[in-house]
Amino acid sequence: MKIKVAIADDHKLFIDGIKSILSTEIDVDIIMEAGNGLELIKAIENGPLPTIIVTDIRMPVMDGIAATKELTKKYPDIPILALTMYDQGADVVEMLEAGAKGYVTKEADKQELLLALKRLVAGEKYFSKTIPEDFCKWASCAPEENEIILTRREKEILALIAKGRTTLQIAHELKLSKFTIDTHRKNIHKKLKIKSNTGLVNYALKNLNLNY
């Protein structure tokens, strides 16, 4: 039976490219395309069910992570393959946690994409080789030496600092003492070896996923 693919990516040219690549495959059909997560969900709800969903991670309106959470809940039997850029390691982990069954980086070629599609349709998983550290993190392999483990609270506070909140504002927001926030910030400083608030913002924006 033919593999019916639903694909979501905000770059039309990329979708067109994939369609063109897969058009030579007689056993693969792209039956649905979407420019963001919301369109994807709507399309699947209103159309014939695809065999597999292929989605970009970062998209406007609704990203791939949110869409994946929603879709795995409603359609647990349809595997989701994440498409990712080389620099979105952290996002990949979130996608897998959201329920994606595999990922392929956009550095991959046609062969790898096809392989991933077939693996997922067969109920297996597939992971591009190029993001080993992050997959390791998710699969709880041996932790990286330079892997930084911030606690939930610390991440929360770091995110607020990155948003420009002052210590007092954070204290009010979380209904905690100013001293507590101070302590947490100091612990973050130690763990990250960053000594200034501006440095933290830098780190947070580059390493956490606070973007849009």
Place this chain on the structure above:
Amino acid sequence: MKIKVAIADDHKLFIDGIKSILSTEIDVDIIMEAGNGLELIKAIENGPLPTIIVTDIRMPVMDGIAATKELTKKYPDIPILALTMYDQGADVVEMLEAGAKGYVTKEADKQELLLALKRLVAGEKYFSKTIPEDFCKWASCAPEENEIILTRREKEILALIAKGRTTLQIAHELKLSKFTIDTHRKNIHKKLKIKSNTGLVNYALKNLNLNY
């Protein structure tokens, strides 16, 4: 005569897609592909000259802007078409300043890409409609109402703040008084309506192009 295209993009899948899309066009041939700016330059130096160069803006090792500067110097007759993501407005301006003759966003479709290729080969320019403000900025149209004009010095200092430098460090680095840096920072605050250093880092990382 056939249009001979050299293409550079760090996403192999994207290149494959473009190749596949263009393979149905009898008058277009992709004769060269590269994963970054450096590979592109080397390929062009060692191979037959292309009719047109199509390149992504952000790439590892050497980005499209640097490559374009180099290539327009050595090969002023070969037009360069920039491929860009929706959120890289500022980069587009730099590409045009570097000598690119047009740009197409990755939201475009096959038709638009072909149109752009033909326009550039014919010696014309082509700009996707979707980034009007930035092109306006470059072409010095009427300035945007909410366009923020920081002076050269202010941008320089903002960049250093974003890199985590303190006022004193910046003062030493630029051989200026601490008071001067303070004044500049205060002026930046006023212009951007941002009242804190962390807010500035946020703004700088999102709006300036400090990334690699």
Place this chain on the structure above:
DNA sequence: ACCAATATACCTAGTAGTAGGTATTTCAAG
């Protein structure tokens, strides 16, 4: 039940950033 990690809270002293000023020099545009 116990241990380690997490989360909480407080104190002091010092440094850096914020907010309000004023003022001089330079340089390009009108």
Place this chain on the structure above:
DNA sequence: CTTGAAATACCTACTACTAGGTATATTGGT
């Protein structure tokens, strides 16, 4: 040549952050 923007420099008072502590309650895992 004058005007205005840009760049420079200084002052004071106040607020926020940094760095060094100590200490207790809670929680998850063996």
